[in-house]
Amino acid sequence: MKRENHTYNFNAGPSALPFEVLVQAQEEFLDYKQSGMSIMEMSHRGAIYEEVHNQAIALIKELWQIPEDYHILFLQGGASLQFSMIPMNFLKAGSPASYVLTGSWSEKALKEAKLLGETTIAGSTKEEKYRRIPSLHELSIPENSSYLHITSNNTIYGTQWMAFPDTGDIPLIADMSSDILCKPIDVSKFSLIYAGAQKNLGPSGVTMVIIKKELLEKATPSLPTMLSYGTYAENNSLYNTPPTFGIYMLKLVMEWVKNKGGVSAIHRQNIEKAQLIYETIDQSYGFYQGHAELGSRSLMNITFTLNTPELEKKFLDEAKKEGFVGLNGHRSVGGCRASTYNALPIESCQALKSFMTRFREQNS
Numbered sequence: 001m002k003r004e005n006h007t008y009n010f011n012a013g014p015s016a017l018p019f020e021v022l023v024q025a026q027e028e029f030l031d032y033k034q035s036g037m038s039i040m041e042m043s044h045r046g047a048i049y050e051e052v053h054n055q056a057i058a059l060i061k062e063l064w065q066i067p068e069d070y071h072i073l074f075l076q077g078g079a080s081l082q083f084s085m086i087p088m089n090f091l092k093a094g095s096p097a098s099y100v101l102t103g104s105w106s107e108k109a110l111k112e113a114k115l116l117g118e119t120t121i122a123g124s125t126k127e128e129k130y131r132r133i134p135s136l137h138e139l140s141i142p143e144n145s146s147y148l149h150i151t152s153n154n155t156i157y158g159t160q161w162m163a164f165p166d167t168g169d170i171p172l173i174a175d176m177s178s179d180i181l182c183k184p185i186d187v188s189k190f191s192l193i194y195a196g197a198q199k200n201l202g203p204s205g206v207t208m209v210i211i212k213k214e215l216l217e218k219a220t221p222s223l224p225t226m227l228s229y230g231t232y233a234e235n236n237s238l239y240n241t242p243p244t245f246g247i248y249m250l251k252l253v254m255e256w257v258k259n260k261g262g263v264s265a266i267h268r269q270n271i272e273k274a275q276l277i278y279e280t281i282d283q284s285y286g287f288y289q290g291h292a293e294l295g296s297r298s299l300m301n302i303t304f305t306l307n308t309p310e311l312e313k314k315f316l317d318e319a320k321k322e323g324f325v326g327l328n329g330h331r332s333v334g335g336c337r338a339s340t341y342n343a344l345p346i347e348s349c350q351a352l353k354s355f356m357t358r359f360r361e362q363n364s
């Protein structure tokens with residue numbers, strides 16, 4: 001099966017979903033497993049939906065080797081609601097919440113925490129236009145911090161943490177919206193990981209939270225029900241109606257990851273994909289310039305500029321004509337960005353490499 005209008009989808013989010021998953025969802029759409037209805041039309045308390053829900057959770061645990069003492073939760077409100085829920089639940093009086101600023105999303109996370117209590121900046125590369133992730137020894141984390149918050153991949157600037165800090169007794173919390181499941185990691189270093197689904201997990205509308213039981217026990221009591229992680233943990237994320245269709249799609253994406261050979265196989269492919277674009281930038285004699293410093297380059301969002309705004313515009317216009325979508329940088333920083341999430345086929349990167357090479361030859 002093919003799409004009538006083929007594109008190379010480099011969108012930053014929502015972004016490309018695996019084509020096989022879309023086909024499967026289409027096949028199952030009208031009549032899910034001979035139930036006579038769509039998965040969208042079923043009760044979230046029924047056996048059919050519940051199986052989907054639990055399989056999604058089991059697959060995530062299996063694929064990312066998540067230890068037993070963690071809950072997997074599904075919420076709504078995007079990663080952006082997590083910016084508030086985290087300090088609501090875990091910022092304690094007298095213990096500042098520490099934030100590492102590595103881009104716009106970290107700034108937004110900090111902004112919400114500031115509304116709720118005392119905060120501190122444990123590290124920042126803002127002065128350097130967020131071209132890099134601070135090295136671990138540059139961080140200064142107060143010993144009495146309520147937690148340390150980092151953004152593992154900076155979607156807008158195109159940088160990614162390569163190693164994570166050891167925070168001892170201080171809970172480590174990470175916004176992994178744009179690189180969750182792009183590589184194997186040691187989940188046990190983290191007390192809480194969260195991600196909006198629309199980059200690497202599925203469609204928008206679902207937020208996944210991986211939370212250590214030990215952290216959950218320390219949560220602020222008497223919060224509004226829907227803003228308390230405990231509500232989701234105690235009810236298997238079924239206290240109220242969850243985003244059932246989004247969770248179903250997420251489950252299909254997890255099955256797709258498993259069929260591809262799991263997260264390690266996806267990681268190898270991600271390295272190969274990103275390499276195709278980075279080498280094109282590096283071998284362009286300065287025609288294309290990468291935004292991120294070498295040691296901080298993201299596997300998921302490749303940011304670059306051309307020498308003049310006119311040339312950049314020409315590049316984006318011609319790319320569009322050839323079927324490339326989403327190559328413009330974020331509206332706040334401009335430039336160009338190729339998002340190479342898990343579901344982006346390697347063929348799209350090969351096509352982009354040839355286009356970039358051709359464009360350089362014709363315009364330098």
Ligand SMILES: *Cc1c(COP(=O)(O)O)cnc(C)c1O
Pocket residue numbers: 013077078079080081105151153154155175176177178196197
């Ligand atoms: C996309 C993104 C967000 C915002 O997610 P929403 O689901 O739109 O709230 C937050 N953090 C990072 C790192 C992102 O990439």
